[in-house]
Amino acid sequence: MLLLSLLISTSNYVGAERCQSCHPQAFQTWQQSAHARAFEGLQTDQKKQTRCTVCHTLTPDDLSQPLAGVQCESCHGAGRYYSPHYVMKDKELARAVGLVVPNEQTCKRCHDGSAPNIEPFDYAKAWARIAHGKQ
Ligand code: HEC
Ligand code: HEC
Ligand code: HEC
Ligand code: HEC
Helix, strand or coil, X not given: CHHHHHHXXXXXXXXXXXXXCCCHHHHHHHHCCXXXXXXXXXXXXXXXXXXXXXXXXXXXXXXXXXXXXXXXXXXXXXXXXXXXXXXXXXXXXXXXXXXXXCCHHHHHCCCCCCCCCCCCCCHHHHHHHHCCCCC
């Protein structure tokens, strides 16, 4: 049962490449950000530790490259059901099947007091460094 539910939850992620096909600019911004490299930056032993992967990759259940790092879906929710075009065009439907419009609280799930940064998390400044939208 546990394995089955893991398989189901993992398969709901589609990976950033899929989003790229319709959101090339958001993808480019993301690819150049620290988020895209959050998993590869860990050392080999750390890559196997859930206490690190919980914030440094999309899901500890699938560490393969297409889902590695802090991905679109780490903030926007698992995309399997909202990524088809006809769903994406319908804001209400997209939200109903999992699309998250992230806010400061979304960031703070990972950017909390335990992250290695002396300065407290400043949403406006942090967002300016990863800002993307429209396409
Ligand atoms: C088949 C094309 C397609 C794919 C694939 C796709 N999108 Fe979209 N997305 C759209 C379209 C079209 C819109 C609506 C744009 C508009 O009306 O301004 C949209 C809107 C959005 C919005 C804004 C929604 C809102 O209501 O404010 C977000 C966020 C988003 N997409 C994220 C994603 C993410 C993350 C992925 C990958 C998991 C993804 N999209 C995959 C086409 C796509
Ligand atoms: C609660 C979420 C969270 C957990 C758990 C976590 N990290 Fe991080 N980590 C972050 C965030 C957020 C940053 C970025 C901090 C910043 O620069 O604002 C970060 C940054 C880093 C960096 C880059 C530091 C730098 O100075 O550039 C390394 C390396 C790192 N983490 C390693 C680890 C390791 C190893 C573990 C497991 C022992 C771990 N992290 C667990 C959230 C987390
Ligand atoms: C670290 C979290 C995070 C990641 C990673 C992320 N986004 Fe976003 N995204 C946001 C936030 C926050 C907003 C702004 C939401 C708002 O206030 O309208 C946003 C906005 C958007 C919008 C615009 C919505 C609109 O109304 O214009 C699209 C499209 C989008 N993101 C797609 C993507 C795609 C595609 C990726 C991956 C290539 C991605 N995002 C990665 C947090 C993230
Ligand atoms: C799933 C966990 C997670 C979420 C959610 C998240 N981040 Fe991050 N973020 C990280 C990690 C991990 C790093 C460090 C990556 C590295 O350097 O290896 C990071 C790094 C960053 C950096 C680069 C810091 C630097 O000093 O270069 C910015 C900016 C940032 N995040 C902004 C945001 C914003 C804004 C949001 C919310 C819209 C957000 N993050 C949501 C995990 C997360």
